[in-house]
Amino acid sequence: MIPSMRLTIFIVIAPVFLFAQGNGSDLAALAQKTFGILPLQMASPENPITPEKAALGKILFYETRISADGTVSCSRCHPLGLYAADGLPMAIGNSCKINPRNAPTILNAAAQISAHWIGNRTSVEDQARQALIGPPSFGMPSYDSAMKVLKAIHGYEPLFKAAFPLDTQPIKEQNFALAVGAFERTLVTPGLFDAFVNGDPDALTPGQKKGLKTFVSEGCASCHSGVYFGGQSYKKFGVSAPYWTFTKSQSPDLGRFVVTGDENDKYVFKVPVLRNVAMTPPYFHDGSVNSLTDAVYIMAKAQLNRTLPGDELKNLMAFLNALTGAIPKQALEVPLLPAREEY
Ligand code: HEC
Ligand code: HEC
The missing domain is CATH 1.10.760.10 (Cytochrome c-like domain)
Incomplete structure (x- = not known):
């Protein structure tokens, strides 16, 4: 192939290829619109941090x-x-x-x-x-x-x-x-996802970007919403069938029904935060599932009545790993506890 032809092919193909990959900044804008920007602290007017x-x-x-x-x-x-x-x-x-x-x-x-x-x-x-x-x-x-x-x-x-x-x-x-x-x-704990949202298009791998799109398009984000990917609503675990048919839990937990006494709250739980989820096995309220891959597969089945194909599952897993963040340095230093006596 002569070099000029190669260049022409590149010029014609490249934009199509980039588009198919998902334009980084469009996806970052979508992610920002969907989830928001991680604040530095979780401030509360009732308990100002000093x-x-x-x-x-x-x-x-x-x-x-x-x-x-x-x-x-x-x-x-x-x-x-x-x-x-x-x-x-x-x-x-x-x-x-x-x-x-x-x-x-x-x-x-x-x-x-x-x-x-x-x-x-x-x-x-x-x-x-x-x-x-x-x-x-x-x-x-x-x-x-x-x-x-x-x-x-x-x-x-x-x-x-x-x-x-x-x-x-x-x-x-x-x-x-x-x-x-x-x-x-x-x-x-800001992580690679936040770097991506804040303008670094290379912070996420192509697989992680696909996983992010799947997370939004499949409806995971409708429950795992907000900048912490959860914590904003209560939802039934086991929409398509009782949750224990998926998790093999030994004794069903009535969930939020225990708090409200409302029949509609049976097997309802707070949608958990998914930041750092790859680092915190085992999964679910009873720790019944050890592998994150199993947990994600179960989520799609139990909450969305959907069997995830292998590549989608893989991309979702890659994306969830991008939610692992940096633990604040000052939190990792173990403090000296006060002494009982005055020395
Ligand atoms: C014996 C183990 C144990 C100790 C000690 C403990 N926790 Fe927990 N923590 C748990 C368990 C188990 C839950 C979940 C309880 C539930 O949902 O029924 C929990 C839940 C929480 C939650 C809620 C998180 C969420 O996403 O809903 C916070 C916050 C928390 N603990 C902070 C603390 C703090 C602060 C202390 C010390 C004052 C503490 N815990 C001591 C086991 C413990
Ligand atoms: C209808 C609401 C809903 C949808 C949709 C949903 N989830 Fe969940 N998710 C929950 C609830 C509620 C739990 C807590 C279940 C329990 O342990 O009782 C949960 C738990 C999880 C957990 C376990 C977290 C932990 O720390 O134990 C993961 C991982 C998860 N979801 C990922 C996903 C993914 C990925 C999708 C999309 C395929 C998804 N979820 C779709 C509501 C939902």
């Missing part, structure tokens, strides 16, 4: 002395270095008590409509406070008993005072909740 509050919250996140058997902290079930999930089907609390559901990641979790799979906690602050007296969690007999422990640890008083300067008695469960919540609100 450095002092978030720093105290991070320390409290590692505090085991406020648990019934002295071994439980938030970090036990949400280890930050492991994407804040424990890898177990169901979490294990004080005195080896098994929790009724799987521990979700707490990264990118603070901007949801509620906390927990069935939405029985109103916010991350509400969740943090109630964890103290949750029987399979910290298992303390009362908030007072937990606060008594914190008051007896000398090093906490200045930290609570700095975080809540207007409070004369700052060590109380509401402030525990606000501090831990403020820390959680800083846990946002």
Whole structure:
């Protein structure tokens, strides 16, 4: 072939080829319109983040002395270095008590409509406070008993005072909740998807771009919506058939029905956040499925009554991997816990 012919073929073919691949900036614009832009923090007017509050919250996140058997902290079930999930089907609390559901990641979790799979906690602050007296969690007999422990640890008083300067008695469960919540609100993890949305067309591979398109066109995004890819609605698990026919779960969970008593809420769960999902097996509210590929296949079957062909499944998997992000550096540094005595 003579060189000029080759050039002509390239000039004619290239735009067609690029279009078929999906114009990067069009797809980025679609992604931005569909999901939005990831903010730096999950701000809340009820709990403004201050450095002092978030720093105290991070320390409290590692505090085991406020648990019934002295071994439980938030970090036990949400280890930050492991994407804040424990890898177990169901979490294990004080005195080896098994929790009724799987521990979700707490990264990118603070901007949801509620906390927990069935939405029985109103916010991350509400969740943090109630964890103290949750029987399979910290298992303390009362908030007072937990606060008594914190008051007896000398090093906490200045930290609570700095975080809540207007409070004369700052060590109380509401402030525990606000501090831990403020820390959680800083846990946002930008990844390759965000780089793509923010203007780097090469941040995603061609397979990931196809997966993104499939995620939107197949309707995954109608439930896993918003910039965290979930957390914005409650939906029935098992639209086409009971969910346990897919997951082989041993005992069905009534889901949000437990909270509302409404028949329509049977087997309804909060749509989970999919950021970092590739890093947080096992899957579903009961940790019944180990592989993300199986989980995605089941989702298409159970929620959309669709059997995904192998290449679509592969592209969706590639795309979900682009939702793995960077854990904030400051969150990965384990803090020094306050000493009991003044030395
Ligand atoms: C014994 C293990 C365990 C401990 C300790 C624990 N959690 Fe959890 N966490 C869980 C489980 C299990 C769930 C899901 C519960 C449910 O939905 O019924 C959960 C859910 C959450 C959620 C909701 C996430 C979402 O997407 O809905 C947040 C936030 C959270 N935990 C934060 C914390 C904080 C903060 C602490 C410390 C105060 C803590 N957890 C202590 C196991 C634990
Ligand atoms: C009709 C709403 C709906 C649609 C459509 C939907 N999902 Fe889901 N998804 C959910 C709900 C609800 C759950 C939680 C199920 C449970 O564990 O109880 C979930 C769970 C998941 C999980 C497991 C997350 C975890 O941390 O355990 C993955 C992965 C997932 N969905 C991916 C997808 C993909 C990919 C699609 C498109 C093929 C999709 N979903 C379509 C509602 C939906």
